[in-house]
Amino acid sequence: MKESENNNTKTIDAEIRNLWSESINYRDHRQKSNDEIYDFIIVGAGTAGCLLARELIYNVPNVNILVLEAGPPSAQVNDMMRLPCTFPAAYRAKDQKMPSITEPTKEVLNKGFTYPRGKVIGGCSTVNAMVYIRGQKADYDSWAAQGPEYKIWDYDHCLEAVENNARENPDEEFKKYHGFNGLLHVQDSPTDSYEVTKDFIKVANNLGIPCNKDFNGDRQNGAGKYQALGRPYGLASGVAKIIAVNVKSCAHMLSIIWDEEKEDENIAIGVKYFCNGGVRNAYIAPKGEVIICGGAINSAQILMLSGIGLKNNLEANNIKDHPLCMVTGKISIPNNTSQFHTWCSGMKLGMIYKGNAKGKFPSHEEFLDEHPDIQSYVTTIVYDPIINEYVNSKQCPPNFETVTSVSVLNPPLSAGHLELCSSNSFMQPKIFLNYYEKPEDLYRMMSSLKLLREILKQPSLSTVWGIKELGFNDEFGKWCSVDEEMSDEDWERYIRGKSYTSFHPCGTVKMAPESQGGCVNHRLQVYGTKNLRVVDASIFPNVSNGNTNAPVAMVAWRASRIIKEEYLKK
Numbered sequence: 001m002k003e004s005e006n007n008n009t010k011t012i013d014a015e016i017r018n019l020w021s022e023s024i025n026y027r028d029h030r031q032k033s034n035d036e037i038y039d040f041i042i043v044g045a046g047t048a049g050c051l052l053a054r055e056l057i058y059n060v061p062n063v064n065i066l067v068l069e070a071g072p073p074s075a076q077v078n079d080m081m082r083l084p085c086t087f088p089a090a091y092r093a094k095d096q097k098m099p100s101i102t103e104p105t106k107e108v109l110n111k112g113f114t115y116p117r118g119k120v121i122g123g124c125s126t127v128n129a130m131v132y133i134r135g136q137k138a139d140y141d142s143w144a145a146q147g148p149e150y151k152i153w154d155y156d157h158c159l160e161a162v163e164n165n166a167r168e169n170p171d172e173e174f175k176k177y178h179g180f181n182g183l184l185h186v187q188d189s190p191t192d193s194y195e196v197t198k199d200f201i202k203v204a205n206n207l208g209i210p211c212n213k214d215f216n217g218d219r220q221n222g223a224g225k226y227q228a229l230g231r232p233y234g235l236a237s238g239v240a241k242i243i244a245v246n247v248k249s250c251a252h253m254l255s256i257i258w259d260e261e262k263e264d265e266n267i268a269i270g271v272k273y274f275c276n277g278g279v280r281n282a283y284i285a286p287k288g289e290v291i292i293c294g295g296a297i298n299s300a301q302i303l304m305l306s307g308i309g310l311k312n313n314l315e316a317n318n319i320k321d322h323p324l325c326m327v328t329g330k331i332s333i334p335n336n337t338s339q340f341h342t343w344c345s346g347m348k349l350g351m352i353y354k355g356n357a358k359g360k361f362p363s364h365e366e367f368l369d370e371h372p373d374i375q376s377y378v379t380t381i382v383y384d385p386i387i388n389e390y391v392n393s394k395q396c397p398p399n400f401e402t403v404t405s406v407s408v409l410n411p412p413l414s415a416g417h418l419e420l421c422s423s424n425s426f427m428q429p430k431i432f433l434n435y436y437e438k439p440e441d442l443y444r445m446m447s448s449l450k451l452l453r454e455i456l457k458q459p460s461l462s463t464v465w466g467i468k469e470l471g472f473n474d475e476f477g478k479w480c481s482v483d484e485e486m487s488d489e490d491w492e493r494y495i496r497g498k499s500y501t502s503f504h505p506c507g508t509v510k511m512a513p514e515s516q517g518g519c520v521n522h523r524l525q526v527y528g529t530k531n532l533r534v535v536d537a538s539i540f541p542n543v544s545n546g547n548t549n550a551p552v553a554m555v556a557w558r559a560s561r562i563i564k565e566e567y568l569k570k
């Protein structure tokens with residue numbers, strides 16, 4: 001190391017030491033006992049928790065913050081988990097039997113599956129697929145329509161605030177719908193999409209789905225390339241700021257500590273958590289608050305376990321998620337694109353349109369409808385569980401290449417629920433998703449899969465790539481009752497047997513008036529409590545018509561402004 005660099009490092013080290021000891025003195029001065037005291041205790045360092053901590057520390061002067069994260073720091077996470085869509089915290093969505101929609105005298109099974117969440121600093125943003133579709137104006141305007149005080153949540157107040165779009169030379173139209181100075185990095189996907197996926201989009205265009213160059217622009221429908229989220233999130237970049245945020249990883253919050261002297265008022269004064277083999281208490285300072293950012297499953301669980309007055313609403317409350325289902329085609333024309341199964345081949349291209357509510361092939365009007373409800377991706381990753389098993393077996397030849405198109409129901413009418421299975425907060429709650437309980441959900445999904453199946457049969461996919469559909473009436477599945485034809489009953493079995501989550505649970509601690517089943521008010525304060533807020537995907541009044549990471553970031557950004565305003569007034 002050169003001498004000048006060496007001196008520089010020493011100065012920075014000294015600066016860090018000074019700042020550190022200043023912060024310890026400050027903390028000691030405030031602490032009257034051995035318990036830890038903070039202005040804000042944030043539980044969960046996922047998308048919301050990280051962004052909220054970052055915004056509070058930069059915007060509210062002289063506060064100290066504790067962030068508790070049940071998972072490890074992302075630096076300790078192995079390379080496997082760094083890949084998008086590898087699943088560090090797998091929960092399980094339960095098997096569910098329900099009456100068939102197409103044959104009401106029969107019972108059908110929604111097959112359960114592993115339900116991944118990111119348990120790590122960064123939460124699900126660490127493992128997500130990075131697709132950036134932030135939803136329709138109408139989604140957020142419906143949040144705002146719940147009362148005059150909910151106006152702060154309308155579209156115009158929301159998403160542009162957090163976005164930092166890196167599109168080069170954006171035109172005036174693009175600038176109208178995007179932010180360029182926020183924290184959430186968004187970029188165009190690289191241009192190296194595989195030819196077969198590009199051809200899929202060309203075929204979709206030929207069938208009448210228009211091109212769309214910006215799915216987050218004035219209209220959502222069409223076919224084209226999705227923009228992608230950048231990663232990773234940072235809690236803070238300045239040394240002084242980092243010192244004021246105490247981030248504890250592998251620190252699992254056990255329960256809220258309530259003020260026992262005012263038992264009836266449900267005043268949160270701190271949290272109990274498990275860390276380094278022991279149980280600890282952390283308390284909030286007089287103006288402080290506890291902010292739960294545990295994500296849609298765990299925030300609801302934490303509140304249910306705390307057993308306060310909102311129990312009834314929570315149990316009645318819904319978990320909303322976007323179900324997905326897929327069709328797969330085998331690429332038969334030999335090629336030497338041996339990287340087909342790598343991650344980067346996925347999720348860059350797709351289309352958005354309206355599914356037919358009676359299960360028919362979507363009409364031209366449905367392709368042009370400006371309130372679409374199906375988001376499809378095309379990828380060379382295998383999604384179908386049965387085909388995937390084959391791909392990973394010894395029987396699978398090395399040149400076995402596929403293209404898959406996945407449809408996501410955006411948003412479903414059906415809603416599920418969570419159930420506590422233990423008072424132990426380490427035990428995951430039971431997840432019942434209730435996919436396709438409402439007939440329209442099933443029929444819209446059926447309609448979109450009919451379209452995807454048809455696309456696979458069109459030239460150039462059938463000619464240049466020799467694509468043959470897989471999994472309908474072959475060794476991977478016997479779903480057709482007659483030859484290639486699928487009856488509605490066949491489709492129902494197919495869809496229920498193969499559906500999976502698109503990882504977007506939300507709505508379990510809904511922001512809504514209490515009389516409408518809400519658990520938090522428009523300022524995200526938990527009804528019937530003091531000093532307690534929830535800030536994450538669980539507060540969504542309804543699931544947005546797109547991916548959820550950006551809306552969660554928006555919720556955290558908005559919450560930071562609300563919290564700052566109230567803190568400075570106290």
Ligand SMILES: Cc1cc2nc3c(=O)[nH]c(=O)nc-3n(C[C@H](O)[C@H](O)[C@H](O)COP(=O)(O)OP(=O)(O)OC[C@H]3O[C@@H](n4cnc5c(N)ncnc54)[C@H](O)[C@@H]3O)c2cc1C
Nearest residue numbers: 044046048070123124128129130131253295536537547549
């Ligand atoms: C595999 C996958 C792919 C995805 N792909 C996309 C995509 O392409 N585009 C998109 O927009 N969205 C995507 N999403 C969804 C998006 O990432 C989530 O909606 C978003 O990250 C949720 O943020 P959150 O803050 O609500 O919760 P999370 O990010 O889940 O954060 C919650 C955090 O709280 C911690 N926690 C929970 N309980 C406790 C406790 N008791 N004590 C301490 N800590 C606790 C958890 O460990 C976790 O780190 C994907 C999600 C997954 C899982």
